[in-house]
Amino acid sequence: MLFQPPVFETIFRTPVEHRLVIRGSRSRGAPLDGVRWYHDEFDAAGALVARYETFDETDESGEERCGWRRYDAGGRLLARHEVAMRWSALVALKQSRRGAEIALQRLSGHGSPVPPARRVLAA
Structure with missing residues (x-):
């Protein structure tokens, strides 16, 4: 099966009147394996409202993770x-790409403060 990245608009809960534009991506090989995507979100008037960094990787300590920053x-x-x-393990756990995308959504609104860093296992 080919790698299918998430639908980023779903994860970020991008309003339908906004545009999400990919600025680029970077990948790296073993032993630090992963990919990162960079997006800009523009409102209906074309003003930049947010930037995103999304990742799917095995980090320096060997921990697997996926997520995003706004x-x-x-x-x-x-x-x-x-x-x-x-990401692939999350898709398997949720039994669909859509389920995995929903698991990566933040529960609160876009304007909420940044919570302390913590790892969350999606159940």
């Missing part, structure tokens, strides 16, 4: 969410 137009971290498994 920044305002000025580069300040607004929100983040992470699960302690790779």
Whole structure:
């Protein structure tokens, strides 16, 4: 099965009147395996409202994780969410890509403060 990345608009809960534009992606090989995507969100008037960094990786300590970070137009971290498994494992656990995307959504609104860093295992 080919790798199918998430539908980022679903994860970020992008309003339908906004546009999400990919700025790029980066991948790296073993032993630190992973991929990162970078997106910009524009409102209906074309103003930049947010930037996102999404990741699916095995980090320096060998921990598997996937998640995202949301920044305002000025580069300040607004929100983040992470699960302690790779994207493919999350899809398998949730039995669908859509279920995995929902598991990666943040539960509160876009304007909430950044919670303390913690790992969350999606059940």
